[in-house]
Amino acid sequence: MEYRQLGKTGFKISEVSLGTWQLGSKWGDPFDENDAQNTLAAAYDAGVNFFDTADIYQDGLSERALATFIKDKRDKVFVSTKVGRKLDPHVASGYTPANITKFVEESLRNLDVDALDNVLLHCPPTAVYYTPEVFFTLDQLKKAGKIKNYGVSVERVEEAMKALDYDISAVEIIYNMFRLRPADRFFKMAQEQNVGIIARVPLASGLLSGKYTLDTAFGKADHRNFNRHGEAFDQGETFSGVDYATGVRAANELKERLRAGDHLAQMALRYILMADAVSTVIPGASKPEQISRNVAAADVPAFTPEQMAIVRDVYDKYIKDPVQYRW
Structure with missing residues (x-):
């Protein structure tokens, strides 16, 4: 495992880390504490020291499972959690100082820590990025010692760019072989401001x-079944906004032209790490055996210029219109 700097946090994190949306369950299945602890242990043993979670994942069970796991490892791991999606309805006016403070304090209790390593606003409505008081509240929570760093998880590149106006440490953004636009301009802007x-x-x-x-x-109960067209939340989340049939065809062409065999997933993760601006990639896992497949991406050889061109060609052929222009 290799490690990269997470922006201005001063922390070096595993370049392949763990997203915990599925922790201890498959999409839609009940939470299993044993699976969760075994999955976290497998990741840690493989060199993973960065864990991404959110207060709504499994109704707080993801944060609490992490609390149990990191109890004797707090100086060795970095946990990033997200807040805001508890709001119902999830609207910009709900991002008040009182609500933000409440969410942070709830995550502090769930994770059983004195200060949160990193807090991300959880894909807030675009208007939030134009509401300075939201970010000033996070500044105050930082000064109070309740959070160490903060940032945003975004749906759109423009939101990520706007967030750079504030004292953020990290941006969580969709970036993969089917979502190339973040690398066009935003990555350079983030690097210039030392944002992970x-x-x-x-x-x-x-x-x-x-x-x-x-x-x-x-x-x-799987979002890939009920949210293909954005019925429940942003359409860009499910299949990165790509039409399913189109995505299948594009993935098959990538597999063939890259000669990926059964290893397209590892190659897809390695492709993301070709960008120096990326601090870490966070594939999910619901079982320990999935961890080894994820971290194997760190050992995949770097892409050649020819392979990079293949990815761009497939993207331009199948994906660019309309994904490039929507997110």
């Missing part, structure tokens, strides 16, 4: 595993 980049949805909800077909069926 956490690459989320790295496999486009599994499309970039290369294992799905047009006949693949997803469970009733």
Whole structure:
């Protein structure tokens, strides 16, 4: 495992880390504490020292599972949590100083720490980025010692750019073979301000595993079944906003032209790490055995210029219109 600086936090984090949306469960399945602890242990043993979570993941169970796991490792790991999606409705006016403070204090209790390593606003509405009081509240919480760093998880590149107006330490953004736009301008801007980049949805909800077909069926509670067109939350989250059938065709072409065989997922993760601006990529895992497949990406050879060109060509052919112009 290699380690990269997470912006101005001063912390070096594993370049392949762990996103805990699925921790201890598959999409839609009940939470299993033993699976969660075993998965966290497998990640840590593989060199992972960065864990991404959120207060709404498994209704707080993800944060609490992490609390149990990091109890004797707090000086060895870095935990980033997200807040804001508890709001119902999830609207900009809900991002008040009182609500933000409440969410931070709840995460402090869930994670059983005195100060949160990093807090990200959880894909807030665009208007929040134009509400300085929200970020000034985070500044005050930092001064009070309740958080050490803060940033944003975003849906759109423009939101990430606007967030750079504030004293953020990190931006979590969708970046993968099907979502190339962040690298066009934003990555350079973030580097210039020493802001770390956490690459989320790295496999486009599994499309970039290369294992799905047009006949693949997803469970009733799986967002890949009910949110393909943004029925429940932003359409850009599920399959990175790519039409499913188009994504299957694009993934098959990538697998063939890159000669990926059964390793397209690892190659997709390695592609993300080709960007120096990226601090870490956060694939998820619901079982310990999935960890080894994820971290194997760190050992995949660097892409050649020819391979990089193949990714761009497939993107331009299948994905660019309309994804490039929406997110």
